[in-house]
Amino acid sequence: MMESVCGSIAAVADKAASRMQICRAEYRVIGRFIEQLRPTRQCMKTLQTQFPHLPPSTLLSIFSQEYQKRMKRSVVRHHTPDVVKAYYQRYRSEAKSRPTAPLLLELANQVDLSPALLARLIVECFLEEHEASVPASRHVLNNMLREPYLIPDLLLAKHVEQCTVNDCCYGPLVDCIKHAIGLEHEDMLRDKLRERNLSFLDENQLRAKGYDKTPDIILEVPIAVDGHIVHWIESKASFGDDHSHHTYLNEQFWSYCNSALGAADRPCPPSRCLLSFSQSRAAELRPFAVARYFISAVCMSLGEIVKRFGPGLVIYWYGFISELDCQRDRGILLKDGFPSDIVTLCQGPARS
Numbered sequence: 001m002m003e004s005v006c007g008s009i010a011a012v013a014d015k016a017a018s019r020m021q022i023c024r025a026e027y028r029v030i031g032r033f034i035e036q037l038r039p040t041r042q043c044m045k046t047l048q049t050q051f052p053h054l055p056p057s058t059l060l061s062i063f064s065q066e067y068q069k070r071m072k073r074s075v076v077r078h079h080t081p082d083v084v085k086a087y088y089q090r091y092r093s094e095a096k097s098r099p100t101a102p103l104l105l106e107l108a109n110q111v112d113l114s115p116a117l118l119a120r121l122i123v124e125c126f127l128e129e130h131e132a133s134v135p136a137s138r139h140v141l142n143n144m145l146r147e148p149y150l151i152p153d154l155l156l157a158k159h160v161e162q163c164t165v166n167d168c169c170y171g172p173l174v175d176c177i178k179h180a181i182g183l184e185h186e187d188m189l190r191d192k193l194r195e196r197n198l199s200f201l202d203e204n205q206l207r208a209k210g211y212d213k214t215p216d217i218i219l220e221v222p223i224a225v226d227g228h229i230v231h232w233i234e235s236k237a238s239f240g241d242d243h244s245h246h247t248y249l250n251e252q253f254w255s256y257c258n259s260a261l262g263a264a265d266r267p268c269p270p271s272r273c274l275l276s277f278s279q280s281r282a283a284e285l286r287p288f289a290v291a292r293y294f295i296s297a298v299c300m301s302l303g304e305i306v307k308r309f310g311p312g313l314v315i316y317w318y319g320f321i322s323e324l325d326c327q328r329d330r331g332i333l334l335k336d337g338f339p340s341d342i343v344t345l346c347q348g349p350a351r352s
Contacts, residue, residue: 020058020319021336027062027241027321034066038109039169054319061239061318064169069243071114071170078113078121087111087118088125095155104159105166115163116171120145126156146172178237185237185317186216192338198223215256218309224343228333231310232256240320240334248314249332256309257331313339 022030033050037043047059077083087107094103104122108115123144127136130152144150148164151157164171186202193200199220206214215232222231234252238244311331315338325334 020054021322021325022054022319024242024321024323030059030062031066034063035070037063037067038112039063039067039114039167040109041166044168058239058318060168062241065239065241065244067114067169070112071117074112078111078117084121084125088122091122091159095159099155102159102162104163108163114167114170116145116167116169116174119160119163119171122156123151123160126151126153142172182235182237186235189217189233189235189315189338193217193219196342196344198344213252213255215252215309215312221344222310225313225333225335225339225341226328228328229311230313230333232312234312234314236314236316237318238316239318240314240316240324242321242324245320245324249327253312253314253332256312 030047030051034047037046043063044056044060047063048056051059091103091107094101104119105115108118111118120141123141124136127141127144145160145164148157148161151160164173167174190200190202201209201218201220203214203216206218215234217233217235219231219233222229224230234248234256236248311333313333313335315335317337319336320334327333
């Protein structure tokens, strides 16, 4: 059963897969197709057959995000006391007549609820029913979901484990895998920077200096990408859709550009555009001219470090909706991988 999640998640960790940007219209087509799918072993095969031009990692990220939106829309319906009680009574009844069947998985698919979320509801009911012998608390509940063998009812423990390993969107196993993949891509980003001898401070170093909200990387000397200055880099091991990107803009990216911004729609001041020449023009500049641009950028950055980090780059490693890359003049540049062409202070135009 473990292969149902790990087989899908393995695609996410495949760094060799090609990256894709897709237009919003195509994303909506994919979203409508996903509406009919459940988070099962077969769903990723179905998606790959329907959209063979997209990498499996991109499809899995899109499916996960769209499925989570669907669950949030229906969460109230599944969590009413009468509905939860009906789910639990149905499970207990069928557990007596069909103990070897994957009962919770079947029920989750029938009611269109994440297997891991359904398992949580059932274990909560079990704890309430047996609270005299098993103290009911969020801590106990979370431990049982992470380690099903802690559940006193061995049959229920087996069914909960089935839900955990077969759900590719929710549950403690998926949370651990996603966290590991995020760290892996941050390591990859640091390795890429070191390969190009670019000095930087990572998130841990910045927090040690007292910053409470920082991007993953701040470059000690800025670079230029596609003719735009880059002071910081944020790594996102996911697909950038409208919902997630606008959430990141409001909660993270705008504050990196200017921590004083109170409204998400306030643009970065034009005077902050430290590098306006195009990539082709940058390639033609003599080394001393490139150095002059970068020294000016560094001086301005140091002079206003308390207020802002400056413009930066967001890498969505599994692609993004192409129309979202529309904030370059306001300090947010999007890429689906480490940039192949950069301009550095020491080397001038550089190609990876």
